[in-house]
Amino acid sequence: MSFERIDTRPLSADGRITSVICPVRDEMGLLPHFLDHHRRLGVRRFILIDNASVDGTTEYILSQPDCIVYFTDESYYESAYARNWINRILSENDYAGWLIYLDADEHLVYRGSDDVPVQVFLRRLEAEGADTAFAVMVDMYPDDDFAGVKIGPHDNLHARLPWFDADYVMRPWPTRPWDSKPDAFRLQVLGGPRCRLLSDLDRERQRGALRYTLAAQVDRFVDLVPLGLMPALARIWPREMPEQQKKPVNFVRPGFAYANSHASSNSHEAGELVALLHFKFCHELQQRLRYAAVEGNHHLRGLAHRQLDFALQRWGQRALIYPGSRRYRSPRDLEALGLIGPRPAALWKADAREFVTHGAAPEETDAETRVRRPEPVS
Numbered sequence: 001m002s003f004e005r006i007d008t009r010p011l012s013a014d015g016r017i018t019s020v021i022c023p024v025r026d027e028m029g030l031l032p033h034f035l036d037h038h039r040r041l042g043v044r045r046f047i048l049i050d051n052a053s054v055d056g057t058t059e060y061i062l063s064q065p066d067c068i069v070y071f072t073d074e075s076y077y078e079s080a081y082a083r084n085w086i087n088r089i090l091s092e093n094d095y096a097g098w099l100i101y102l103d104a105d106e107h108l109v110y111r112g113s114d115d116v117p118v119q120v121f122l123r124r125l126e127a128e129g130a131d132t133a134f135a136v137m138v139d140m141y142p143d144d145d146f147a148g149v150k151i152g153p154h155d156n157l158h159a160r161l162p163w164f165d166a167d168y169v170m171r172p173w174p175t176r177p178w179d180s181k182p183d184a185f186r187l188q189v190l191g192g193p194r195c196r197l198l199s200d201l202d203r204e205r206q207r208g209a210l211r212y213t214l215a216a217q218v219d220r221f222v223d224l225v226p227l228g229l230m231p232a233l234a235r236i237w238p239r240e241m242p243e244q245q246k247k248p249v250n251f252v253r254p255g256f257a258y259a260n261s262h263a264s265s266n267s268h269e270a271g272e273l274v275a276l277l278h279f280k281f282c283h284e285l286q287q288r289l290r291y292a293a294v295e296g297n298h299h300l301r302g303l304a305h306r307q308l309d310f311a312l313q314r315w316g317q318r319a320l321i322y323p324g325s326r327r328y329r330s331p332r333d334l335e336a337l338g339l340i341g342p343r344p345a346a347l348w349k350a351d352a353r354e355f356v357t358h359g360a361a362p363e364e365t366d367a368e369t370r371v372r373r374p375e376p377v378s
Contacts, residue, residue: 029282189243
């Protein structure tokens with residue numbers, strides 16, 4: 001097994017260079033869009049960790065002048081889902097300054113990001129003493145059956161997958177009555193199409209720490225389950241909602257580390273929420289579900305991926321659009337609903353109990369962005 005730099009470009013510890021770090025594997029459908037979006041924001045350097053791609057991803061990123069490229073054939077699972085790779089790179093290169101950790105299907109969006117360069121946004125965070133920012137993952141989806149939507153390098157990604165859910169609930173992560181008060185605030189985001197596929201928002205909103213404690217017991221034995229029995233386990237085990245919150249934006253200093261792809265050691269949260277437009281619902285999802293099923297190389301050996309796959313099979317070829325769908329046109333659509341901006345910060349700044357995002361789309365675009373059709377019955 002190997003882990004090595006395969007490009008020849010300099011990787012300085014200059015904190016003035018805004019960098020994105022991203023693990024990749026067979027990402028040629030989405031990677032050109034990922035790079036273009038973040039270049040438009042002002043990102044000047046991409047640190048990419050190629051996990052043995054075979055679809056041309058390796059050659060493509062080596063040809064990009066702003067990409068630092070690592071290659072590894074190590075297990076994604078044994079790397080703690082890329083965490084160990086990334087912490088190693090930061091340590092070995094004495095990295096200092098702002099860093100944005102994303103997956104290739106995620107596009108960072110923040111208040112004013114159509115016009116405000118990312119360097120200005122980060123100075124905004126510095127001015128308030130923040131070293132990290134919470135992000136909500138906003139799943140994007142097409143007008144019709146997503147499985148048939150193949151993304152090409154010259155497509156308009158926002159036009160191919162233009163819809164998102166307006167109904168989200170944000171709250172402090174439920175804690176068990178006997179647990180001590182946590183040292184740091186932990187955000188939970190409920191909602192989106194994956195929630196609708198696996199459960200429903202009202203039901204999940206009523207669930208708390210005891211339900212999560214039960215579902216988490218699978219950690220005790222899942223590594224002992226043969227891959228051939230994982231489909232049976234996925235059908236009977238309580239479905240756990242995906243984590244739809246991250247801390248992708250962090251200021252790296254000595255002692256910093258990522259706990260996982262969703263959390264870091266930083267705890268001075270910005271007074272505004274950012275978003276990751278998550279372009280998951282397209283043909284690429286089928287490939288990810290196959291990887292998880294065949295290799296058992298993802299979280300809980302792909303248990304959640306299998307549960308989502310079963311939910312999609314039950315859903316069939318119906319569109320994901322429902323009465324709460326909105327068409328994305330700019331960050332203002334997210335800000336109007338409270339999906340980005342300062343309003344949700346009351347949760348971690350003022351100890352609020354819950355923040356609910358449902359509401360009208362911007363008045364001037366409501367007729368174009370709001371869907372008015374019956375919700376499909378599953």
